[in-house]
Amino acid sequence: MRLWAMSDLHLELTRGWDLPSGEARPDFDVLIVAGDLIPRMERGVAWLRERVPDRPVIYVAGNHEPYGQDIDIDLEKAKAAAAGTNVHVLQNETVRIDDVTFAGATLWTDFALNGDAHRAMITAGDRMNDFKKIRISNYEQRFLPHHALTRHFKSVAFLKSELRKPRREGRLVVVTHHAPVRQQSEAPRPENERALDPAYRSDLTRLMVSGSDDEGGLLRPADLWLYGHTHESFDAVIGETTRVVSNSKGYGPWPGHQRSWDNPHFDEKLIIEI
Ligand SMILES: [Fe+2]
Numbered sequence: 260m261r262l263w264a265m266s267d268l269h270l271e272l273t274r275g276w277d278l279p280s281g282e283a284r285p286d287f288d289v290l291i292v293a294g295d296l297i298p299r300m301e302r303g304v305a306w307l308r309e310r311v312p313d314r315p316v317i318y319v320a321g322n323h324e325p326y327g328q329d330i331d332i333d334l335e336k337a338k339a340a341a342a343g344t345n346v347h348v349l350q351n352e353t354v355r356i357d358d359v360t361f362a363g364a365t366l367w368t369d370f371a372l373n374g375d376a377h378r379a380m381i382t383a384g385d386r387m388n389d390f391k392k393i394r395i396s397n398y399e400q401r402f403l404p405h406h407a408l409t410r411h412f413k414s415v416a417f418l419k420s421e422l423r424k425p426r427r428e429g430r431l432v433v434v435t436h437h438a439p440v441r442q443q444s445e446a447p448r449p450e451n452e453r454a455l456d457p458a459y460r461s462d463l464t465r466l467m468v469s470g471s472d473d474e475g476g477l478l479r480p481a482d483l484w485l486y487g488h489t490h491e492s493f494d495a496v497i498g499e500t501t502r503v504v505s506n507s508k509g510y511g512p513w514p515g516h517q518r519s520w521d522n523p524h525f526d527e528k529l530i531i532e533i
């Protein structure tokens with residue numbers, strides 16, 4: 260199966276770029292968008308349906324989809340817009356296409372990457388738009404780091420249960436917005452930048468090795484794990500069998516700056532064969 264995989268298209272901060280179409284479109288079976296397509300997820304569903312009416316599309320919400328919205332109402336609207344179409348909006352849910360199961364979740368993070376989750380949550384709450392621009396509880400409350408943490412645990416429980424299901428010859432593709440691995444580059448970065456890493460990534464490599472990581476049963480790693488959010492390109496096999504890939508565009512291009520976007524390595528035609 261040929262997967263056309265990307266994330267962080269950020270249409271709200273993009274001018275003069277569109278999804279390759281016609282002859283420029285790569286040969287693919289399923290398009291996967293791992294979040295941060297556009298705020299208001301139902302608009303993302305409409306955008307995808309317009310461009311890809313003829314193949315299945317897997318669409319997972321990023322942190323930007325619910326900006327200016329109630330996070331749960333935004334998802335409901337997106338699911339209503341996608342119901343009965345070729346676009347599959349997945350939040351702690353799976354869809355099976357041929358012999359491949361796709362498991363999708365925004366994921367959020369455990370804030371534990373630097374060893375002090377409490378401190379990381381305070382920093383993220385102070386500095387990140389996620390915890391200013393997203394509402395919860397029918398718009399009545401602000402979405403806060405502890406809400407993100409609760410959702411992270413729920414998604415990890417969902418993913419574990421999927422990783423434990425027998426799948427014989429079938430394959431499993433996990434799609435999340437937040438990163439499941441630490442930053443791999445050794446390049447030193449300023450402390451104030453590193454302090455936000457726990458809001459972008461969790462170390463979930465324990466889900467990429469077989470065996471039971473607790474009493475819940477035998478875990479079989481996924482074949483592929485796609486993520487976004489960090490606006491980077493990444494492609495490596497982690498643990499035993501899990502190919503972990505990120506192909507994020509990020510913000511841009513901007514008027515007057517042709518084809519310049521956050522991640523210079525973004526490949527708008529990236530195909531992953533599984
Ligand atoms: Fe993004």
Ligand SMILES: [Fe+2]
Nearest residue numbers: 295321322488
């Ligand atoms: Fe993001």
